Amino acid sequence: MRDSIISIQDVSFNYEHKNVLDHVNFEIPYGSFMGLIGPNGGGKTTLIKLLLGELKPVTGTIKLFNTPITQFKDWNKIGFVSQKSNSFNKDFPATVFEVVSMGLTSKVGYFKFFNQKHKAKIRQAIDLVGMREYTYENIGNLSGGQQQRVFIARSLVSDPTLLILDEPTVGVDSENVQRFYELLHNLNKEQGITLLLVTHDTGTMTEYATDIACLNKTLHFHGKPGEYENLSDREISEVYGHPVSLITHDHN
Numbered sequence: 001m002r003d004s005i006i007s008i009q010d011v012s013f014n015y016e017h018k019n020v021l022d023h024v025n026f027e028i029p030y031g032s033f034m035g036l037i038g039p040n041g042g043g044k045t046t047l048i049k050l051l052l053g054e055l056k057p058v059t060g061t062i063k064l065f066n067t068p069i070t071q072f073k074d075w076n077k078i079g080f081v082s083q084k085s086n087s088f089n090k091d092f093p094a095t096v097f098e099v100v101s102m103g104l105t106s107k108v109g110y111f112k113f114f115n116q117k118h119k120a121k122i123r124q125a126i127d128l129v130g131m132r133e134y135t136y137e138n139i140g141n142l143s144g145g146q147q148q149r150v151f152i153a154r155s156l157v158s159d160p161t162l163l164i165l166d167e168p169t170v171g172v173d174s175e176n177v178q179r180f181y182e183l184l185h186n187l188n189k190e191q192g193i194t195l196l197l198v199t200h201d202t203g204t205m206t207e208y209a210t211d212i213a214c215l216n217k218t219l220h221f222h223g224k225p226g227e228y229e230n231l232s233d234r235e236i237s238e239v240y241g242h243p244v245s246l247i248t249h250d251h252n
Contacts, residue, residue, distance in 0.1 A: 036213050081148070095135070
């Protein structure tokens with residue numbers, strides 16, 4: 001059995017005196033596509049911040065690539081895509097090529113020129129997300145779904161093994177959401193990138209993910225999509241703390 005790319009053991013976290021995460025345990029194997037779901041305020045974003053080293057757990061341990069996060073240095077192995085709509089300035093004067101090139105800054109350094117190898121890497125990442133024809137388009141002219149593809153390319157240009165996405169489809173129309181999930185599916189299956197996706201879209205998630213984890217302060221479910229789909233409405237509602245019905249999608 002291969003080592004887990006992420007291992008979370010007995011992790012708890014408090015904001016002042018409010019308990020946000022309570023003894024969370026789960027692992028993400030190499031090559032998996034993990035969907036992390038749960039209600040607002042359930043601790044999903046806090047968990048992502050812990051995985052990115054922005055916060056430290058009150059109790060428990062986190063390992064990345066079988067290394068304690070306190071000793072982990074190789075952050076280029078991890079790509080991160082956040083909620084674009086909360087942080088991106090649409091008037092930012094940059095082309096798709098320029099935005100994607102920012103993903104190489106940590107390797108190349110600031111105020112240094114990209115050589116031909118770097119430029120080829122940038123174009124390859126743009127091609128990988130299907131945005132070649134927009135390479136020199138100003139990013140502010142693109143749709144929400146297209147912009148998110150560009151931000152994924154920016155994360156991919158440094159060749160990450162793990163890609164973490166925090167609610168990346170916020171503000172993206174339904175047609176582009178479907179294409180977005182298909183892109184993630186291809187990155188996982190064809191490129192072998194391990195994915196951790198935080199989302200509220202439980203129906204679409206069960207179609208594409210290899211594993212589902214449901215977090216509401218503590219871990220209430222961790223298993224395969226089929227197992228999650230077999231949960232009763234009552235069981236799902238207990239997780240969310242209010243009545244919820246699971247809607248599944250069939251695109252075949």
